[in-house]
Amino acid sequence: MPINFNAFLHLLTIIFSLLTTTLSxxxxxxxxxxxxxxxNTAHPSPNYHEATDFILNQxxxxxxQSQTIEFVKDKPLILLKWPGSNPNLPSVLLNSHTDVxxxxxxxxxxxxFAGNIEGNNIYARGSQDMKCVGLQYLExxxxxxxxxxxxxxxxxxLFVPDEEIGGHDGAERFVESEVFDELNVGVVLDEGLAxxxxxxxxxxxxxxxxxxxxxxxxAPGHGAKLYDNTAMENLLxxxxxxxxxxxxxxxxxxxxxxxxxxxxxxxxxxxKAGTPSPTGFVMNLQPSEAQAGFDIRVPxxxxxxxxxxxxxxxxxPASRNMTFERGQxxxxxxxxxxxxxxxxxxxxxxxxxxxxxxxxxxxxxxxxGKPEIFPASTxxxxxxxxxxxxxxxxxxxxxxxxxxxxxxxxxxxxxxxGIEVYESILKDFSSFVAENKKxxxxxxxx
Numbered sequence: 197m198p199i200n201f202n203a204f205l206h207l208l209t210i211i212f213s214l215l216t217t218t219l220s221x222x223x224x225x226x227x228x229x230x231x232x233x234x235x236n237t238a239h240p241s242p243n244y245h246e247a248t249d250f251i252l253n254q255x256x257x258x259x260x261q262s263q264t265i266e267f268v269k270d271k272p273l274i275l276l277k278w279p280g281s282n283p284n285l286p287s288v289l290l291n292s293h294t295d296v297x298x299x300x301x302x303x304x305x306x307x308x309f310a311g312n313i314e315g316n317n318i319y320a321r322g323s324q325d326m327k328c329v330g331l332q333y334l335e336x337x338x339x340x341x342x343x344x345x346x347x348x349x350x351x352x353x354l355f356v357p358d359e360e361i362g363g364h365d366g367a368e369r370f371v372e373s374e375v376f377d378e379l380n381v382g383v384v385l386d387e388g389l390a391x392x393x394x395x396x397x398x399x400x401x402x403x404x405x406x407x408x409x410x411x412x413x414x415a416p417g418h419g420a421k422l423y424d425n426t427a428m429e430n431l432l433x434x435x436x437x438x439x440x441x442x443x444x445x446x447x448x449x450x451x452x453x454x455x456x457x458x459x460x461x462x463x464x465x466x467x468k469a470g471t472p473s474p475t476g477f478v479m480n481l482q483p484s485e486a487q488a489g490f491d492i493r494v495p496x497x498x499x500x501x502x503x504x505x506x507x508x509x510x511x512x513p514a515s516r517n518m519t520f521e522r523g524q525x526x527x528x529x530x531x532x533x534x535x536x537x538x539x540x541x542x543x544x545x546x547x548x549x550x551x552x553x554x555x556x557x558x559x560x561x562x563x564x565g566k567p568e569i570f571p572a573s574t575x576x577x578x579x580x581x582x583x584x585x586x587x588x589x590x591x592x593x594x595x596x597x598x599x600x601x602x603x604x605x606x607x608x609x610x611x612x613x614g615i616e617v618y619e620s621i622l623k624d625f626s627s628f629v630a631e632n633k634k635x636x637x638x639x640x641x642x
Contacts, residue, residue: 225335225615226318226608228254230311232327233320237295238309244357247294248272251355254334258341260353267369271357275375278337280350280626286382287350288625291575292330293359293366293387296322303602316607323606325599326387328614329590330355336618347626352379359575362405367575371582383549383585383625386576389599390592390606395563396617398553399588400543402570402577403457403493406503410434410512411487411519419480428469430516431486437510438462438490457569460503461493495569496538539577541585543567549585552624560620562593562613591617 235247248264251274255262261277274294280287299308299321306312306319313319322328333353340347356366370376391397412434414427445459469486471478494500512520543550550567557564570576576586591614598604 222612225612226313228335229318229328229331229611230313230320232331233311233318233322234309236309238298238321239295239361240298242295242357244270244272244294247355248274251276251294251330254331258334258338260337265370265373265375267373268365271365273357273366273370274355276353276355278347278351278353280347282348283350285349286380287352288347288622289352289354289379289381289384289579290333291354291356291367291384291386291579292326292333293356293363293575294327294330295357295360296325296327297360297600300602305603308604313608316609317605318608318611319603319605321604323604324390324590324592324595324597325604326590328592328606328611329387332591332611332614332618335615336622339615339619340622345623347622349382349626349628350379351622351626352381356575363575363578367578371578376582381579381584383587384576384579385621386579386586386588387574388570388588388590390590390595390597391565392594392596393565394593395565396557396589396591396593398543398550398564398567399457399570399576400541400550400567401457401496401539401580402573402588403461403495404539404577405573406492406494408490408492408507409487410490410507411485413485413517413519414482416484417482419482421482425517426482427484427486427517428482430518431469431488433516434511434518435464435488438464441506455568455571457571458495458497460495460498461491461571463491465489465491493572496540497569539580541580541587547585548628548630549625550587552628553587553589553621556621556624557617559624560613560617562591562617590614 232247232250235250236243237247252262252264255274255276261279263275263277265273265275267273301308304319306314308319308321311318311320311323320327330353337351337353354370356363356370358364358366362368388399389397410431412427412431414425414430417423417426441460442462445461448454448459449456466489467486468488469483471481471483492503494503508520512518541547541550545551554564570588574588576588579586592606592610595607595610
């Protein structure tokens with residue numbers, strides 16, 4: 197059969213045009229991500245206002261309603277709204293935080309706030325934690341709007357400050373406000389973790405922080421003198437007791453008996469002692485005071501009261517001139533709700549949102565592992581405390597876990613695939629119609 201050259205040429209032109217359009221769209225998506233990454237929102241001086249301007253400009257381009265809220269001056273929350281056709285149904289809330297942790301620029305192969313692309317990877321602080329997710333929400337909405345999709349339920353997109361320092365002036369204040377109550381939220385999506393494997397990770401709970409400082413005191417003495425109950429000796433005994441407990445918990449993880457999120461983690465994050473001198477420290481004087489700081493993370497399944505007794509009786513006993521009072525917790529968020537029950541989001545048939553999430557991920561051509569407890573802490577805990585189901589999820593597969601690490605990066609194909617996944621999730625979440633009242637329940641039951 198003879199080939200029609202003109203028809204063949206026309207077909208090639210169409211294919212080239214489609215490829216060019218696809219490349220152009222993907223390039224624009226990646227450029228917006230780079231622009232967001234280039235805004236330095238690292239503590240202790242995050243540039244929240246530049247981030248706010250960027251997000252509001254994106255909202256305007258998407259014709260989303262927007263509201264900027266400051267519970268604390270210079271710490272803006274941005275709330276975007278895509279109204280659903282049935283505003284009486286509980287809404288879907290997509291949460292992300294705008295702040296990132298500090299960096300040591302000299303230890304990065306690329307400038308941490310440049311958003312450089314090398315090969316297929318985008319290098320920047322926040323590329324995994326969690327500016328990726330915030331922009332993926334918006335890009336998914338952009339695609340849905342381009343397809344003339346109309347949500348049944350209202351979709352809210354929330355950008356909050358200060359998650360990396362506890363979220364007290366951000367998400368915590370928000371969930372306690374009348375603004376949140378008026379949203380009638382049915383489910384919250386928040387951040388998860390990258391997965392080095394082919395499957396995504398889904399989180400139904402998290403370990404909560406208990407940042408602790410313990411202090412040892414004793415009489416000062418000559419650097420050459422040996423005597424009992426020095427501040428440093430007593431503190432070292434406590435540190436060794438903490439180390440043994442940490443090892444026992446870590447052994448459970450190494451043996452595969454428990455996942456990381458199911459054990460209590462304890463890590464010493466600072467040690468403060470010694471008498472300063474112009475050249476460093478006085479070497480022939482034993483100090484009268486020494487302190488150590490610990491980052492403790494407690495899973496909702498742990499015996500919190502037992503842990504506190506351990507701290508008071510073993511790690512900071514008064515018998516060794518150690519001081520410990522509840523007020524010395526630098527940050528403490530309970531793993532229990534107001535009724536004394538562990539703060540968990542149901543991940544079985546009692547929670548229709550979990551099934552919807554799993555189904556949407558499958559529709560987008562990806563898989564997921566078994567439900568997990570998040571090993572660190574996120575703002576999701578504040579929503580769970582209000583009785584709203586909150587699911588931790590970041591669509592990053594085949595990706596090393598680099599949050600808070602040097603040279604944090606995200607593969608650009610994983611970023612683009614994640615947008616497709618959120619597109620599938622938002623379709624299913626915002627179109628969900630409960631079969632009965634129990635399925636629609638958002639508080640207490642879930």
